[in-house]
Amino acid sequence: MARNTLIDFLEYNHREDLVSKVAKILAADLISSVKGGGNAIFSVPGGSTPGPIFDKLCEFDLDWKRVSIILNDERWVPETSERSNTKLLRERLLIKKASLATYISMYSDVLTPEVGIPKLQERIEQNLPISVLLFGMGADMHTASLFPGGDNLEKALSSNAPTLLPMRAEGALEARITLTAQVLNRSRIKHLVIFGKEKRTALEKAIDLPNRLAPISAILPGASVHWAA
Secondary structure (H helix, E strand, O other): OOOOOOEEEEEEOOOOOOOHHHHHHHHHHHHHHOOOOEEEEEEEEEOOHHHHHHHHHOOOOOOOOHEEEEEEEOOOOOOOOOOOOHHHHHHHHHHHHHOOOOOEOOOOOOOHHEEEEEHHHHHOOOOOOOOEEEEOOOOOOOOOOEOOOOHHHHHOOOOOOOOOEEOOOOOOOOOEEOOOOOOOOOOOEEEEEEEEEEEEEEEEOOOOOOOOOOOHHHHHOEEEEEEEE
8 A cells, every 4th residue: 555645554564563563652652642740541442453452562661540541432231241342451451550541431331322421421521632542444444333324423423523422333233332533533643453455455445435435534634554464
């Protein structure tokens, strides 16, 4: 992929190399964000891709007490569920040195995300903007829970969208809750990590598509894209 004017595309020879280097980059970004006694909000994805990065990042020596961690999105299931992104974080990121970080939950024990959003949103907004964003992309060009065809996608892509929205989409087994595009896009530092030829092809396609068809394109401007086969 040629370097796009909107993104910095970084290609790695091996996935292990990408994982190691991205973990170091994220640690450096967080160190810079808390320099001088400041605080940082670090937003991360769920799924299988970031796990190995979390395994390394949690061991870095930085002032984790000044770091708050929030997901890009969450499935509306109990945090003990195997389907919960929170469970992944508690097992692979919020451990070792990173156990000192503050976790900002995107779930509450109520029936629907619509009921839970008001209190969740209030806490999240106290910490914005996001200092460092790590995000991923599906082969369908979704990011967070901004799915093509999602029931609240148009609202989530709007410049005046609220901080959080519920999202339901074909193929998503549960209702979701997601940070909206304007919140993700205002992050001070953005890193997209993708693996495999299928996702590289999808990313190349997304760059030239409207946001409603390729929601990832709404978050790409100014991002560093890290890819390995």
